[in-house]
Amino acid sequence: MRRHRLIVGNWKMHKTIPEAVDFLGQLTELLTRGEYEPSTGVKVVIAPPFTALSAVAAALGTLPFLLGAQDLHWEDQGAFTGEISGGMLADIGCRYVIVGHSERRRYFGDTDGIVQKKAAAALRHGLHPIVCIGESLDQRLSGQTEHLLSTQLTESLAAVSKEQAQDVVIAYEPVWAIGSGHPATPEQAHDAHRHIRTLLIALWGEDAGERVPILYGGSVVPENTRNLLVTPYIDGALVGGACLNPVLFAKILAVAGSLN
8 A cells, every 4th residue: 555755853842933934945045946746745844843833834834844743742732831732733733733742751651551541642632643753772672672662652552542543643763863963774764664564554454554655854954865765664754853954854855855
């Protein structure tokens, strides 16, 4: 089954509003000059910090990109100081939201149970949850990768029905590769993505399980994008550091577009 390619730029805690607007202006200029030819087979999502969501939504203009957020709370409203609900994100124009990113798991205590509730909240409000899973270096070296991915995936998706599967995205992000400059090899990524695809089919059946895009995230740069995206089972990329530079991000998009 052919799935659309999806490239997600996660800005993390970077860019003020003026910086965000300037970035999109530079990116627009690059695209206008033909650095990246929009492809009907590639979806692009920009996930800025909460403070820049409105400005980015306005600045996207005619760019064929979608707006995403980096996290959300699992409740629709309430006394949760500092939090953002799915309804708020949908209201501002978001279509996607990242849940369970390794940094959320590591620094803020997001467990598989919390990710499960956040994914369900996203779906309630018409958002596509990008559910992140991945192992640490110690876990990989001790042979726990497949077991860990199985546990994270099944628990994080426990509240998602077969009918909702088409609205979910999975991102495999080996924690040891994020920001390290040393991505997983195509072979390592292939094995992990194949295992995830097998799990999705076991969970929801072949038809629904084959529809879910699986992204790779972890030191994605223009130089390795092609080798990763031509690897079987990899449908796109969750880009971190490289998406903060409009030239590098445009090059990644150009590579993705050339493969369709």
